[in-house]
Amino acid sequence: MQSQDVAPRPTSSASAPVVDVEQAEAALVEHYPRLVRLAYLVLPPGLGRNRRVLTAHALTQRALPRGRATASVIPAQSTGRDGDPGYAFVRLHVLRTSLEAGLPLRRKAWPKRSQLPPLLPQVWGLRLFPRSGGADELALDQRLSALSAPARAAYVLRGLERLPDSDVHQVLRTAGVADPDAALQEADGVPVQYTLLDSPEFDPCSLQARPTDLMRRRQHLKAALAAAAALGVCGALLGLPGDGWGPDGAAAPPYAQNPAAQAALDPSRLVKVSPTAWQSASRTDFSVWPARGDLTTDRALLRRALAVWARPGETVQVSATPGTPSGGPAGPPQLLYAGNVDNARVVILHDGWRIARYAEPKDGTAGAALDFARADGASRVEANAVVLNRTDGNVRYLTAPWVRKTAERDLLKPASGAMDLTLRDGVTAPLASPVTQTGTCTSWNVLQITDDSGTRLMSDLGELVPARLTTGRPGGTHDASGAEALRTWAPFGCSLADQRGHGVRSVNAWQYAEQPLPDDGGTAAWVCTRGETWRGGGERVLAQFHTPGGKYGAVAAKAENVAACGARDPHVLAGVLWKSGAGSWYLLAAGSRDTTSVSATGGVAQTAQGNLLAAKAKQGARAELKGTLTDGRTIDSLR
Structure with missing residues (x-):
C-alpha cells in the first residue's frame, strides 16, 4: 500500500x-x-x-x-x-x-x-x-x-x-x-x-x-553476560536513577550516578545572585546578574533545562556560535532568567564562559531548543543584554541590572531619533529584528541601551549576545551613539548581514579616508567595518565605498582572518572601479592616513603619492594595488 x-x-x-x-x-x-x-x-x-x-x-x-x-x-x-x-x-x-x-x-x-x-x-x-x-x-x-x-x-x-x-x-x-x-x-x-x-x-x-552514555554502556556489557531474565530487570533499573526520565522532558536518557554530574543537574544548587550584588562587585559582567522571571522557583522546568543542557535528546534543536562547545556544565551554573515569554517557557543560564538558553513551548516539551554562545571575558559594556526570545520577526532582550533605559533605533536613519522601549524586570518590549528580514534591506533596527556610563548600540546578529557597535580608528574606538558616529554607520548598516552567525562580539566602522571624485563628483568616503569575535578568530573585514548622495555603501573588498583594519594592524587599502557623471571610468583607491603612496599594476598602471589614487580606466579593468606605509612597509589591497 x-x-x-x-x-x-x-x-x-x-x-x-x-x-x-x-x-x-x-x-x-x-x-x-x-x-x-x-x-x-x-x-x-x-x-x-x-x-x-x-x-x-x-x-x-x-x-x-x-x-x-x-x-x-x-x-x-x-x-x-x-x-x-x-x-x-x-x-x-x-x-x-x-x-x-x-x-x-x-x-x-x-x-x-x-x-x-x-x-x-x-x-x-x-x-x-x-x-x-x-x-x-x-x-x-x-x-x-x-x-x-x-x-x-x-x-x-x-x-x-x-x-x-x-x-x-x-x-x-x-x-x-x-x-x-x-x-x-x-x-x-x-x-x-x-x-x-x-x-x-x-x-x-x-x-x-x-559520546553516548558511557556508564550505561558499561552496565549493558555486564548485563549481556547475565541471563535473559536479568536483562529485563537491568533495563528497568536503568530508567530509575535520580528523578527518572519523565521530569527531564526532551533530554536523552540519563547517565549513571556521578556526583559532579548530579550536582550540575540539581535545581536547588543553581547559583542565584543577589539583586544588588552588581552595585558593589569589583567587576560587572554576567556573573553579577540576578535571577529574574516568574518561574525561577519552578524546579521541574529548571530540572528539564539542566538535563537537556547535559544530554540533549535527538529531537532537541541545538545551535552554538562558532567556537562554542555544547557540552554540559562542569558544575552548578548561574541562573539568569526563568519565565514565560510570549508562547514559550525560557531559561537562561551562565557557566562562567557560556550563555545557554533553553526554550520549550508552554504546552509541552516537544520542539525544545537549546542555544549556546560564548561570553567569556565580557566587560560591562558587552554584558548589557542577551536575547530572550524571537517570534514573529521581533526580538526581546533581557538586560543587565544596571541598564536604566532602552530604545529602538533604525541605524539607516540617524536623524529619525530613537523610540523608547518599555523595560519591565529587565525585559524589553519586542522590537523588529533585522535577522529575519529578506530581500532589499530598507532598515536595520538596533537596541539602544543607556546606563550610568553612557549610551551604546547593540545589534542582533542571530545569536544570544548582541554585538556592540563602535566607530573610530582601531585601538581608539568608541560607542556608536553620538550624532557623528550615527552618520558614519548609516550607509553601512545593511552590511552587518555579512557578520551574522559568526560569533561576533563587536563591529567597528572606521572612516579611514575621504577622496575627491574626478569630474566634480564631490567627495567619497572610504569606510572599513571589522567584526571582532568572542573566540578571537574568524574576523570579517569589509572595505566599503560611499559616494555623495548614495543611500548605501558599496563593498569594494572583503577578507576573513586578517589583521587589517584592526588594533594589531590599523592599516587598510582598497580600490574600486567607478563611473563618473560624465560617463568616464576611473580606478579609485584609498589607503589609511599613514600610506605614503599607492601603485596600480595590471589593467591600470599608475602610481600616486599619498594615500589616494584616481586613474582613468576602462570598464571591467582589473588591477593589482600596493601601498607603501610611512615606515617603509608595503601592504596589499584587501581581498
Missing part, C-alpha cells in the same frame, strides 16, 4: 541508457559526499540528526545496481556530472529510497528496507551530527522540516543539483512521487537560499562526535 505522496515506481524507458555495476560504483565513489548530502536533506527531520546521518550513508551505499540497469534520462547539471548515466542512476536510487524512508509503517504491509534502521554503517559509542551552521542555515532547516518529503526533494534538486523545474518534475515522477507539480508548488514557499545547501550544517560527511 503506497502513501498518497509516493506513487508506484514507473517502468524504465527503453531509450534510457544502460548502467553496469562498475560504472555506477565509479559515479558513487566520485560523488559520494554530494549524494549523501542529498539523502540527508530529503530524509525526514523527525529521525534525529544522528540517525539521519547514518541512514543517509546507508541509503547511498546501497544505491549500486545488482547487475546492469537503466538510468534516468535526466543528467546532472553540474560540471563533472553532466551526461553521466551512472551518476543519474545512483542519484535516482538515493532519492527514491530517501523518500521511502519517510513513509509511515503500515500494519498490513511489510516495511521497506529503507524504512528500517540501517544495519550498516553503525558507529558504536558515538553520536554523530553535522557541524552547526549560522542563523540562516538554522532558519532554512526549520523551513525544510515543515515541507513534505517530495517538496524537500524538489527544493534540493533545484538548489543542490541545479536542475530546471521540468527535469525536477521528471526525476520526482521517476522516483515515485505521485504529484510532482504539488511538490514543486510547495517548495516555492521556501525562500531561494540554494547556496546554504552547501553549508556544513547539511554535510553528513563532516561530522562532530559526542
Whole structure:
C-alpha cells in the first residue's frame, strides 16, 4: 500500500541508457559526499540528526545496481556530472529510497528496507551530527522540516543539483512521487537560499562526535553476560536513577550516578545572585546578574533545562556560535532568567564562559531548543543584554541590572531619533529584528541601551549576545551613539548581514579616508567595518565605498582572518572601479592616513603619492594595488 505522496515506481524507458555495476560504483565513489548530502536533506527531520546521518550513508551505499540497469534520462547539471548515466542512476536510487524512508509503517504491509534502521554503517559509542551552521542555515532547516518529503526533494534538486523545474518534475515522477507539480508548488514557499545547501550544517560527511552514555554502556556489557531474565530487570533499573526520565522532558536518557554530574543537574544548587550584588562587585559582567522571571522557583522546568543542557535528546534543536562547545556544565551554573515569554517557557543560564538558553513551548516539551554562545571575558559594556526570545520577526532582550533605559533605533536613519522601549524586570518590549528580514534591506533596527556610563548600540546578529557597535580608528574606538558616529554607520548598516552567525562580539566602522571624485563628483568616503569575535578568530573585514548622495555603501573588498583594519594592524587599502557623471571610468583607491603612496599594476598602471589614487580606466579593468606605509612597509589591497 503506497502513501498518497509516493506513487508506484514507473517502468524504465527503453531509450534510457544502460548502467553496469562498475560504472555506477565509479559515479558513487566520485560523488559520494554530494549524494549523501542529498539523502540527508530529503530524509525526514523527525529521525534525529544522528540517525539521519547514518541512514543517509546507508541509503547511498546501497544505491549500486545488482547487475546492469537503466538510468534516468535526466543528467546532472553540474560540471563533472553532466551526461553521466551512472551518476543519474545512483542519484535516482538515493532519492527514491530517501523518500521511502519517510513513509509511515503500515500494519498490513511489510516495511521497506529503507524504512528500517540501517544495519550498516553503525558507529558504536558515538553520536554523530553535522557541524552547526549560522542563523540562516538554522532558519532554512526549520523551513525544510515543515515541507513534505517530495517538496524537500524538489527544493534540493533545484538548489543542490541545479536542475530546471521540468527535469525536477521528471526525476520526482521517476522516483515515485505521485504529484510532482504539488511538490514543486510547495517548495516555492521556501525562500531561494540554494547556496546554504552547501553549508556544513547539511554535510553528513563532516561530522562532530559526542559520546553516548558511557556508564550505561558499561552496565549493558555486564548485563549481556547475565541471563535473559536479568536483562529485563537491568533495563528497568536503568530508567530509575535520580528523578527518572519523565521530569527531564526532551533530554536523552540519563547517565549513571556521578556526583559532579548530579550536582550540575540539581535545581536547588543553581547559583542565584543577589539583586544588588552588581552595585558593589569589583567587576560587572554576567556573573553579577540576578535571577529574574516568574518561574525561577519552578524546579521541574529548571530540572528539564539542566538535563537537556547535559544530554540533549535527538529531537532537541541545538545551535552554538562558532567556537562554542555544547557540552554540559562542569558544575552548578548561574541562573539568569526563568519565565514565560510570549508562547514559550525560557531559561537562561551562565557557566562562567557560556550563555545557554533553553526554550520549550508552554504546552509541552516537544520542539525544545537549546542555544549556546560564548561570553567569556565580557566587560560591562558587552554584558548589557542577551536575547530572550524571537517570534514573529521581533526580538526581546533581557538586560543587565544596571541598564536604566532602552530604545529602538533604525541605524539607516540617524536623524529619525530613537523610540523608547518599555523595560519591565529587565525585559524589553519586542522590537523588529533585522535577522529575519529578506530581500532589499530598507532598515536595520538596533537596541539602544543607556546606563550610568553612557549610551551604546547593540545589534542582533542571530545569536544570544548582541554585538556592540563602535566607530573610530582601531585601538581608539568608541560607542556608536553620538550624532557623528550615527552618520558614519548609516550607509553601512545593511552590511552587518555579512557578520551574522559568526560569533561576533563587536563591529567597528572606521572612516579611514575621504577622496575627491574626478569630474566634480564631490567627495567619497572610504569606510572599513571589522567584526571582532568572542573566540578571537574568524574576523570579517569589509572595505566599503560611499559616494555623495548614495543611500548605501558599496563593498569594494572583503577578507576573513586578517589583521587589517584592526588594533594589531590599523592599516587598510582598497580600490574600486567607478563611473563618473560624465560617463568616464576611473580606478579609485584609498589607503589609511599613514600610506605614503599607492601603485596600480595590471589593467591600470599608475602610481600616486599619498594615500589616494584616481586613474582613468576602462570598464571591467582589473588591477593589482600596493601601498607603501610611512615606515617603509608595503601592504596589499584587501581581498
